[in-house]
Amino acid sequence: MSVQKIAKLAGVSVATVSRVLNDSPSVKAVNKEKVLAAIKALNYQPNLLARQLRTSRTGMILAMVSNIANPFCAAVVKGIEREAEKNGYRILLCNTESDLERSRSCLQLLSGKMVDGVITMDAISELPELQNIIGDAPWVQCAEYDPDSSVSSVSIDDISATEFVIDQLVKTGKKRIALINHDLSYQYAQHRELGYLNGLKRHGLAYCEIIYADELDYLSGKEAVLSLLKNAQRPDAILAISDVLAAGVINGLNELNVAIPEDIAVVGFDGIDISQITTPSLSTIQQPCKEIGEMAFSLLLQQIDSTSSVKRVHHLLPWTFIKRQSS
Amino acid sequence: MSVQKIAKLAGVSVATVSRVLNDSPSVKAVNKEKVLAAIKALNYQPNLLARQLRTSRTGMILAMVSNIANPFCAAVVKGIEREAEKNGYRILLCNTESDLERSRSCLQLLSGKMVDGVITMDAISELPELQNIIGDAPWVQCAEYDPDSSVSSVSIDDISATEFVIDQLVKTGKKRIALINHDLSYQYAQHRELGYLNGLKRHGLAYCEIIYADELDYLSGKEAVLSLLKNAQRPDAILAISDVLAAGVINGLNELNVAIPEDIAVVGFDGIDISQITTPSLSTIQQPCKEIGEMAFSLLLQQIDSTSSVKRVHHLLPWTFIKRQSS
């Protein structure tokens, strides 16, 4: 099946078929009808490979996420999709599992010209390597922000958000605040840890306890809190750098019959759905997930559309603290 | 950048460059070196569009899910990915949000020859429409099973699984079992409802109450249970057709201080992570998510590799009932 066959059946040239396919206004109505009829008769579908090879434009972008099972990622992706759809772009999702080999394989879609640009949510530690492959193709980094890099990014100010949480906990009389963090190869993890340390210092708190969850899932959050509570001195508040971890923490505390927030307060990060239906409900930093995704796509589109190299920018979007029952 | 440039720089023909690119054994070592050097020097990356147009083989398949935010979907996708990777395939994810227009747009990747096949997790109600677009391209339906269709599928036996849950609840003395279901355009929703009704009948239970959650998320589950409990006669057990809904149900009951499982038992469906960390933990039907994905890919690969049309099959994988605190 090809334009040739359609052309033959319709009794016109392939050029005319192509014009009909692309809604060119300069086709006589009669011919257009004939072509349309032929297309329908043969159930013709244009070969995108050929079209895109010819036009060197695909109308698709790649979204590379480290873990689609992370609800925060999923929410950001929805934002990207929404904005992409508005602009007639299709989005291809690739799940890297923080695996460099997989990221590399995905990015062949970019270097192989199958997509017009890429939005990554990968760890900042992998950035130099990715930079190498991506070169200066259109690229926006999401939820990770490297001030030294020339890659545009969209995120929140993780440091000040975390500092704010510490302030809030101190206000309610908490003095021994622990942090449950995760993989430090992510910039956001580093920043939230920094904000935590800043907060402790600002309030002159001596207690400082950081524990790293193995994975970014519920059970790892639960394990983390169980091991944390084995220490001689218990915390009276726990900040988890993700609601997913925090939900596991709440379950762990419930099992041990620890009163939340009286004995131990819990605060999460992200503001994903789960935070509303834990028992007790979870106080958290609400990230503007959809907006992060939308903004990321907009920035990417600017890069795609402009011929000259666009100035790279780092966007910081506003966050809000949502106080619920757990603190 | 193209094979031409490499050929010129290396002082060989484009054919030779192509042979090196494709690891053909019949290239003299000297020439291979020269080509490799040129590739490195120019940081050349082959154009996949051109290659795939020429070979009419892409090494990519499309996974179309109705909602990546659904952890069950995410788990199945991981299974697909694992098996795909083993076989040197890349997987492209598209999120349809159960939107037919979006599904249609995604499927252009298939008809446009950008992928070799598709695995769908869309509602069975959309099947005829999809069938139309997909034609007889390689296609496997996941977690949805239409005995009348000629599309291969992989799922569990939803009817008997649900019947089994009812048996278990009855064994613990429950008599008024309610069902929280969701969008009936999905076959699994219909089947689980059928299993529920069969179960009631088998045990001669008079109480029958079905309520439909608006969305497949925590809050809809919570809303559903709150409205359910407004009825004069309360259930003494609730079966939710998804753990996501069940987690919301548990939260709702907790807020109303209903004792689980004494006053009302709760059972979910899927066996995703959340079921382990609700308070109390959630009894559920464990689906073999990863295996469903793996099997789906295997079936798809068979279709892709075989020239003749493969017999379509419907695979039913085993499920298990996991009894936890909530029942």
Added chain:
DNA sequence: CTGAAAGCGCTTACAG
């Protein structure tokens, strides 16, 4: 072992 040439299925100046 290598190269010239054809061709995958499109689009797009160009000439008419």
Added chain:
DNA sequence: CTGAAAGCGCTTACAG
């Protein structure tokens, strides 16, 4: 308004 022709960047018989 339309068609012949070139060309996007590859791969692959074919001949040598």
